[in-house]
Amino acid sequence: MRASRLLSVLLLLQNRGRMTAEELAEELEVSVRTVYRDIESLSAAGVPVYAERGRAGGYRLLDGYRTRLTGLTGEEAQSLPLAGLPDAAAELGLGTVLTAAQLKLYAALPDELRGRAGKVAERFVLDVPGWFRGIESLPHLAEVAQAVWDSRRVSVRYRRWDNSETNRLLEPLGLILKAGNWYLAAHCDGATRTYRVSRILSLEPGAAFERPAGFDLAAYWREWSEQFERRMYPRVAVVRLSPLGRELVPFYLGAVGARALRECRAVPDEDGWLRVELPVEPGAPALGELLRFGPELQVLEPADLRDRVAAAVGRMGAFYG
Structure with a gap:
């Protein structure tokens, strides 16, 4: 040394x-x-x-x-x-x-x-994490990386998205750094799955395994990311956006919203407002995402989402008399 x-x-x-x-x-x-x-x-x-x-x-x-x-x-x-x-x-x-x-x-x-x-x-400087990202605790990242390198199984205690805990025996195939977060692609229970490294609570190395021939980590991640995006945004909201609202879309809705704007074939009306179909998350997240636009966005469809936005706006208006 x-x-x-x-x-x-x-x-x-x-x-x-x-x-x-x-x-x-x-x-x-x-x-x-x-x-x-x-x-x-x-x-x-x-x-x-x-x-x-x-x-x-x-x-x-x-x-x-x-x-x-x-x-x-x-x-x-x-x-x-x-x-x-x-x-x-x-x-x-x-x-x-x-x-x-x-x-x-x-x-x-x-x-x-x-x-x-x-x-x-x-x-030139490459700064991968997004703005205002909190620093994740990654006590097991080096161990996971070593297991990937050695093609060695690991027994982990893992915290799921709903905060429940589970035990998994994983065959680590690769690590991905996405927007400042580390993800592990691993074979488990007959399928290849993705795990967030920060949610690994404990880890024990195990026996070696044979890495699947021809596994393409980059191709797997592209396919998984597309499927994840479809799961995250299963609904479409038809909205009207003001000129300012369109400028806010990339900031409030990220790449998904920006792509929807690029693919929109409609033209603005005489007041400059544009009718757009925006992918949205289900339930409360969609309401929060759309309310961020304030008076620069009007929800047209679906009716249940329009009613929820209207009710939320009404309650907010009541706060200010």
């Missing part, structure tokens, strides 16, 4: 130039005192690293010194598909491993390509 960290210190200095002990410690997730010891070890091994004093000082390598000792370990190679997702890598316990892999790749690039790669990193 220490040899790997020493190589990381060397590659950090090679790729980034001058760095302070505090910056190295933060990058490697160690103490500043550990960095001091590592620098001494590199110097003792003949690496030309020296300290520059002063407010703008730090450690750096002698100009022109480079190492080509950049071979990837197995764990580092595993982490590369997460190269654009440092937070996801950290949740999987691969944060420092991914950093080491990226440093080795940068070190192996010619100077021109290294400069272009660095420019991209300075100018």
